[in-house]
Amino acid sequence: MEWIKKGLIFNPLQHSLPNNCKEFAQSPQTLVFDDFVRIYFSTRERDELTGKFLSHIAFVDFDKKFQHILKVSNKTVIPLGELGTFDEHGIFPVNILRHDQKIYAYTCGWSRRVSVSVETSTGLAFSDDDGITFKKAGAGPVVTASVNEPMLVGDSSVKFYDGIFHMWYIYGKKWIAANENEPPARVYKIAHAVSIDGVNWQKEEGKQIIADILNEDECQALPTVLKIGNWYHMYFCFRQATDFRKNAQRGYRLGYAWSDDLTNWLRDDSNAGIDISEQGWDSEMMCYPHIFECDGTVYLLYNGNEFGRHGFGIAELKKG
Amino acid sequence: MFTWKKKGRIFNPAEVKNRSWLQEFAQAPSVLVFDDFVRVYFSCRPPADDKGQYVSYSAFVDLNRKNLFEIIKVSDTPVLKLGALGTFDEFGTYPISVIPHQNKIRAYYAGWTRCESVPFNVAIGFAESENGGETFEKLGAGPVLSYSLEEPFVISGPKIRKYNDQWYLFYIAGRKWILDNDKPEPVYKIRMATSKDGINWIKENKDIIESRVETNEAQASPDVIFYEGKYHMFFCYRYSTDYRNNQHGYRIGYASSTDLINWVRDDSKAGIDVSETGWDAEMVSYPHVFALDGALYMFYLGNAVGKFGFGMAKMESYKS
Numbered sequence: 025m026e027w028i029k030k031g032l033i034f035n036p037l038q039h040s041l042p043n044n045c046k047e048f049a050q051s052p053q054t055l056v057f058d059d060f061v062r063i064y065f066s067t068r069e070r071d072e073l074t075g076k077f078l079s080h081i082a083f084v085d086f087d088k089k090f091q092h093i094l095k096v097s098n099k100t101v102i103p104l105g106e107l108g109t110f111d112e113h114g115i116f117p118v119n120i121l122r123h124d125q126k127i128y129a130y131t132c133g134w135s136r137r138v139s140v141s142v143e144t145s146t147g148l149a150f151s152d153d154d155g156i157t158f159k160k161a162g163a164g165p166v167v168t169a170s171v172n173e174p175m176l177v178g179d180s181s182v183k184f185y186d187g188i189f190h191m192w193y194i195y196g197k198k199w200i201a202a203n204e205n206e207p208p209a210r211v212y213k214i215a216h217a218v219s220i221d222g223v224n225w226q227k228e229e230g231k232q233i234i235a236d237i238l239n240e241d242e243c244q245a246l247p248t249v250l251k252i253g254n255w256y257h258m259y260f261c262f263r264q265a266t267d268f269r270k271n272a273q274r275g276y277r278l279g280y281a282w283s284d285d286l287t288n289w290l291r292d293d294s295n296a297g298i299d300i301s302e303q304g305w306d307s308e309m310m311c312y313p314h315i316f317e318c319d320g321t322v323y324l325l326y327n328g329n330e331f332g333r334h335g336f337g338i339a340e341l342k343k344g
Numbered sequence: 345m346f347t348w349k350k351k352g353r354i355f356n357p358a359e360v361k362n363r364s365w366l367q368e369f370a371q372a373p374s375v376l377v378f379d380d381f382v383r384v385y386f387s388c389r390p391p392a393d394d395k396g397q398y399v400s401y402s403a404f405v406d407l408n409r410k411n412l413f414e415i416i417k418v419s420d421t422p423v424l425k426l427g428a429l430g431t432f433d434e435f436g437t438y439p440i441s442v443i444p445h446q447n448k449i450r451a452y453y454a455g456w457t458r459c460e461s462v463p464f465n466v467a468i469g470f471a472e473s474e475n476g477g478e479t480f481e482k483l484g485a486g487p488v489l490s491y492s493l494e495e496p497f498v499i500s501g502p503k504i505r506k507y508n509d510q511w512y513l514f515y516i517a518g519r520k521w522i523l524d525n526d527k528p529e530p531v532y533k534i535r536m537a538t539s540k541d542g543i544n545w546i547k548e549n550k551d552i553i554e555s556r557v558e559t560n561e562a563q564a565s566p567d568v569i570f571y572e573g574k575y576h577m578f579f580c581y582r583y584s585t586d587y588r589n590n591q592h593g594y595r596i597g598y599a600s601s602t603d604l605i606n607w608v609r610d611d612s613k614a615g616i617d618v619s620e621t622g623w624d625a626e627m628v629s630y631p632h633v634f635a636l637d638g639a640l641y642m643f644y645l646g647n648a649v650g651k652f653g654f655g656m657a658k659m660e661s662y663k664s
Contacts, residue, residue: 107523108461108528109497110497113460135461136459136460138460140430162496164492164494165493166493169490170486170487171470171543174427175486196430198430
């Protein structure tokens, strides 16, 4: 794989966003139309009650060359959940699937905890208006913690291949206790589930599908899969479990794996074909990748420094 | 058709010595009958912490089978450990329901975690004992039955049964959190799931007991026995707000069924109510009904939902 970076294409500070959101445009995810591309992202509102953030979904419409912004969402795309629900304190990220005349949104809902900061689960919503707004399939999640995936299920990404829905997602293995420098730190891994209807999912139950390269506490997030020819390609991001926010050496990088059967994945970061820049908006960190095809070209959307506080950029796969 | 004669209190946790984790409460009793004694599992608490918050443990007391008022033994330790940091059962294992299976004893229990916007969330865990029910080992760090589209939170109060080679789990699921003077109070309803192996569950996804006193009636402790060709359920119910008193507090309800799925509620047949004075004058709740040596007994909680222990009633005119 070889990518040509095209630079930052969306800076949230240059736009007026719904839900009192200002900074952050995280985890860009696309829905491709005939004459434009809708890119969903998560942005943040400051919760006045607690001073903590609430993540909301918004979108920006681009022309199909990603040169011009046509529209930015001006109202709530998916409402946060009610009191006590799994997505009460944020939705981040969302993955959109168009399948059989329907538009599915797989959300990662956040709810705050006391001994650790948060718990997450995967929710599902549908749109009847070309993805401008979504209605939830229910107040609860479709995929959540289970016996061998005890916490932090989220970052779901769904594709329909050969008559089956495939979900790649992450689950938490443990929380590392707080120390004098940091609050409790989570460790999560990439997993896979299948479904015949996109609603009821069968997990592989605690099976990590992507090997670690750093150490056993490596955190892996946001798997994105695309079939090109006969091969399935996965990008994701990974980092050290602790001291990853400000220490660029330990922060997120993009990882890569490939498969020809959707069961066995070979991790091969040396062939990712993209890395941090020497300077600029993606020089310290790269995270939350999304690969997709548009008019015969494969693109990669991703966030850079500070987890996407300053927006997202795009790269184009070199044809060859 | 059921008439219960109250026999008085069986167990008062305040009288237990030398167990720092067993100081208050003996909630949700359920029995396992041995040759010489009846083991009664219940849930208890050490004193609240400096923020007024409790953790809960499950334990047991062994009663002389020939004289249920005679306590033979109180468990030396809790039967289950609390979960690790960030897991669903980090702050409590309450209640517990056990059933012998092959050479082991299976336990289904509700695990409690603490949340920021509401006080807690609950999911159901699974564990097994290989030492006659003295202690149990968890199948995994996560729950076997958790939140889903139509059951968004507070999956609790499991009661395990096996009829005709099919496993049945009766439990409660949260419907909504309502604010009573700014304090969140959960509304929950009795639900059911079935399983071939007792581990992978299919939810029925319906309220199996209709609400009677109000739409937001909370229902708990769905305890089922088979007797004279029918299934009988004793449970408890309360009003949604201001329920820590006589007027709105827990009472014991009754329903019957021939197929375990369709239930007809008729509280007038429960045959038990609050006493005029004493430990069960404010409320009666968390019934557990069991047959023993030609008699039918009910263990139940009194005032303050078991803070002062549990008592016993005996059915009059029981035909074994």
